[in-house]
Amino acid sequence: MKKRCVGMLLAGGEGKRLGLLTKNLAKPAVPFGGKYRIIDFTLSNCSNSGIHTVGVLTQYSPLVLNKHIGIGKPWDLDRQEDGATILSPYTAKKGGSWYQGTADAIYQNIHYIDQYDPEYVLVISGDHIYQMNYEELIQHHEEKQSDATISVIEVPWEEASRFGILNTHDNLEIYEFDEKPAKPKNNLASMGIYLFNWKTLREYLVADAESDTSDHDFGKDVIPAMLNDEKRMFAYRFEGYWKDVGTIQSYWEANMDLLEEDLSVSLNNKEWRTYSQDTNYPPQFLDENAVVENSLINSGSWISGTVKNSILFECIDVGAQSLVSESILHPNVKIGKGCTVKRAIVMENVDIPDNTVIDGTTEEEPVVINRDYVEQLT
Amino acid sequence: MRRLMGLINLEHEHDFLEELTYFRCGAATPFAGRYRLIDFTLSNMVKTEIEEVAVFTNKKYRSLMDHVGTGSDWELARRHGGLFILPPDWNDPTDISRGDLRHFHNNRDYFNRSKADHVLISGSQFLANTNYEEMFNHHVKSGADVTLLTVHLDDELPEHKSQLRVTADNGRVTQLTNDQNNKEAFTNVYIIKKDVLMDLVDECIAFHKDHFFFHGIKENLDKLHVESYQYNGYAMFVNSIESFFRHNMKLLSPDAYRRLFFDNSYVRTKISNEPPVKYRETADVKNSLLANGCVIDGDVSGSVLFRGVKVQKGATVKNSIIMQRCTIEEGVHLENVILDKDVKISGGQTFIGSSEKPFIVAKRKVI
Numbered sequence: 001m002k003k004r005c006v007g008m009l010l011a012g013g014e015g016k017r018l019g020l021l022t023k024n025l026a027k028p029a030v031p032f033g034g035k036y037r038i039i040d041f042t043l044s045n046c047s048n049s050g051i052h053t054v055g056v057l058t059q060y061s062p063l064v065l066n067k068h069i070g071i072g073k074p075w076d077l078d079r080q081e082d083g084a085t086i087l088s089p090y091t092a093k094k095g096g097s098w099y100q101g102t103a104d105a106i107y108q109n110i111h112y113i114d115q116y117d118p119e120y121v122l123v124i125s126g127d128h129i130y131q132m133n134y135e136e137l138i139q140h141h142e143e144k145q146s147d148a149t150i151s152v153i154e155v156p157w158e159e160a161s162r163f164g165i166l167n168t169h170d171n172l173e174i175y176e177f178d179e180k181p182a183k184p185k186n187n188l189a190s191m192g193i194y195l196f197n198w199k200t201l202r203e204y205l206v207a208d209a210e211s212d213t214s215d216h217d218f219g220k221d222v223i224p225a226m227l228n229d230e231k232r233m234f235a236y237r238f239e240g241y242w243k244d245v246g247t248i249q250s251y252w253e254a255n256m257d258l259l260e261e262d263l264s265v266s267l268n269n270k271e272w273r274t275y276s277q278d279t280n281y282p283p284q285f286l287d288e289n290a291v292v293e294n295s296l297i298n299s300g301s302w303i304s305g306t307v308k309n310s311i312l313f314e315c316i317d318v319g320a321q322s323l324v325s326e327s328i329l330h331p332n333v334k335i336g337k338g339c340t341v342k343r344a345i346v347m348e349n350v351d352i353p354d355n356t357v358i359d360g361t362t363e364e365e366p367v368v369i370n371r372d373y374v375e376q377l378t
Numbered sequence: 379m380r381r382l383m384g385l386i387n388l389e390h391e392h393d394f395l396e397e398l399t400y401f402r403c404g405a406a407t408p409f410a411g412r413y414r415l416i417d418f419t420l421s422n423m424v425k426t427e428i429e430e431v432a433v434f435t436n437k438k439y440r441s442l443m444d445h446v447g448t449g450s451d452w453e454l455a456r457r458h459g460g461l462f463i464l465p466p467d468w469n470d471p472t473d474i475s476r477g478d479l480r481h482f483h484n485n486r487d488y489f490n491r492s493k494a495d496h497v498l499i500s501g502s503q504f505l506a507n508t509n510y511e512e513m514f515n516h517h518v519k520s521g522a523d524v525t526l527l528t529v530h531l532d533d534e535l536p537e538h539k540s541q542l543r544v545t546a547d548n549g550r551v552t553q554l555t556n557d558q559n560n561k562e563a564f565t566n567v568y569i570i571k572k573d574v575l576m577d578l579v580d581e582c583i584a585f586h587k588d589h590f591f592f593h594g595i596k597e598n599l600d601k602l603h604v605e606s607y608q609y610n611g612y613a614m615f616v617n618s619i620e621s622f623f624r625h626n627m628k629l630l631s632p633d634a635y636r637r638l639f640f641d642n643s644y645v646r647t648k649i650s651n652e653p654p655v656k657y658r659e660t661a662d663v664k665n666s667l668l669a670n671g672c673v674i675d676g677d678v679s680g681s682v683l684f685r686g687v688k689v690q691k692g693a694t695v696k697n698s699i700i701m702q703r704c705t706i707e708e709g710v711h712l713e714n715v716i717l718d719k720d721v722k723i724s725g726g727q728t729f730i731g732s733s734e735k736p737f738i739v740a741k742r743k744v745i
Contacts, residue, residue, distance in 0.1 A: 033653075267656075274653070280647060282644065282645070282667075283412055283683075284667070285632070286665065286666050286668070287665055290664055292657040292663055293658075293661060294658060294661075296656055298654040298670065299412075300644075312654070313654075
């Protein structure tokens with residue numbers, strides 16, 4: 001059952017900086033873009049790139065995520081020999097433990113990868129928004145006869161110190177990895193997308209697991225160790241939209257970015273579809289007083305008020321004389337009559353009573369509204 | 379044991395929808411933004427926990443088969459039972475059956491293999507969002523051979539003309555007539571005991587009959603115990619372009635929309651994976667139904683837009699039905715128009731029909 005490339009999708013992160021949004025679910029399962037969950041972008045990339053062997057590593061609050069992925073049907077990953085496999089921490093004869101870090105998560109699933117005897121292993125994260133053809137990364141890797149290839153994106157120099165920066169020669173060969181450098185020498189940031197020759201990676205994972213001092217992390221431990229041994233490591237330059245939705249602000253921005261027309265991430269791209277679990281709700285209804293501008297709205301929604309620059313998931317009600325702007329409304333949010341909701345993220349199943357005013361425009365980050373917040377109002 | 383199996387019998391349904399049914403059967407006609415007519419009865423069956431459904435179809439079924447596929451979007455892709463599309467494939471040299479009896483005769487296996495002892499039979503032109511649980515309870519409790527689902531007609535509309543009228547005495551049907559003064563109309567949905575069905579099929583074939591319901595049931599009202607059961611929810615018959623257009627438009631009233639789609643659990647249809655509707659800066663949409671995948675820059679009012687419709691800047695769509703993936707270019711003005719799938723109306727043109735006779739553009743036309 002040999003496969004050329006196995007994808008290992010890291011989806012166990014808690015996403016602490018997303019606050020309430022990840023209170024009950026893993027970061028990759030956070031609703032995104034009016035219909036999707038964050039992980040849909042990477043899963044769709046796998047499917048569209050012809051990677052049909054995908055291990056999804058879960059750990060933190062996996063219930064919603066597990067149900068969402070299921071047997072991988074929306075991404076055509078329901079397959080007989082491979083497809084999507086959920087890999088949660090487990091115990092065995094010799095005991096077991098939680099995943100200690102990104103590298104440890106892969107290490108503990110060496111037997112999963114070995115059964116496919118792959119040439120390459122692609123390590124990706126379930127919390128980034130981007131559309132990328134991994135096949136091009138693999139080709140770049142082959143051309144450079146690389147041991148490891150890291151996908152990079154050019155970031156503005158003034159922001160480079162917020163990222164993991166790869167210092168490269170002119171031919172894109174990596175000679176140094178600089179995590180959040182105070183004085184960056186380069187502006188190529190790692191996107192957390194790694195392609196390894198499995199044979200090589202396997203040795204490093206085993207060695208890393210035996211080290212007591214390691215944090216078992218790709219960026220901190222495995223990549224530096226490989227660089228130290230002067231393995232052939234190249235950067236692959238990705239040109240397109242990429243966003244790490246690590247904070248409330250960046251989550252909100254990434255959603256708003258979908259409303260822009262000139263980004264290379266598009267939900268309407270027929271050549272590069274974004275797949276998700278679909279629902280079977282009726283078409284959306286806009287009544288005589290509805291005003292909707294520059295927004296995305298999903299099915300089952302009923303709009304009687306005004307919606308501007310916002311993202312509305314399925315089964316939303318916006319009552320008459322209400323205004324929703326610069327906001328993200330998660331599934332089944334009901335906004336009463338005469339409300340104002342500005343720059344807010346309203347979580348699933350929250351009912352906003354009539355005449356409520358929520359204004360996040362003066363806050364540092366958009367306000368996140370859950371049921372507790374609404375109960376305190378009344 | 380009380381168990382129900384389903385049958386959607388399309389044999390006697392005519393291709394009533396002019397251009398819309400040139401290349402598809404009536405049951406596969408798009409309706410209400412994202413559905414096909416057959417979705418309503420199919421969903422109702424699934425909601426009644428019917429686990430096997432057969433479809434008798436005799437022509438233009440490519441589009442229908444493409445739509446229902448394996449039945450998985452209705453949870454009818456089953457290891458046992460599930461969905462059976464049964465086109466005419468008739469190889470029995472001794473077969474003397476005619477009309478829809480040929481379907482029954484050549485698909486006896488479907489009925490014989492099932493453990494169900496009652497069959498729910500329906501067409502595709504009666505649309506409601508319900509389940510048949512209560513009707514089935516009534517059928518079993520009354521010990522009837524056949525139970526007919528009826529509706530009370532508050533207003534007599536053209537589409538009701540072809541529906542049989544039911545006269546019942548204390549629930550027991552005594553007459554099926556064409557008397558337009560009788561407001562109790564048959565919906566073409568009925569439940570019948572399986573063994574009674576099979577006996578009547580044999581009898582009809584022996585007497586060279588060609589219409590199971592007319593000859594098997596209507597002509598045997600005195601011999602059979604036939605009950606009537608009234609449905610009171612939101613319902614309609616769609617059997618002409620005029621009724622098709624009117625019932626789509628009626629869903630733009632909030633009350634009708636709520637009653638059809640939200641009074642019961644959702645009507646299922648084929649899943650498409652389209653993104654949410656994109657409304658751009660210049661969009662002006664009022665009083666309309668839109669399915670996912672639409673991208674709107676122009677003005678839309680009083681209209682039903684199916685999946686993936688593009689309305690460009692400065693275009694106006696008024697009181698119209700626009701089916702999947704149509705593109706309305708800049709400056710186009712449409713009023714009382716039905717565009718079938720994949721139509722492209724290029725810049726600046728105007729098409730105006732009337733609500734009684736909407737202007738119809740056939741599939742894949744570029745104008």
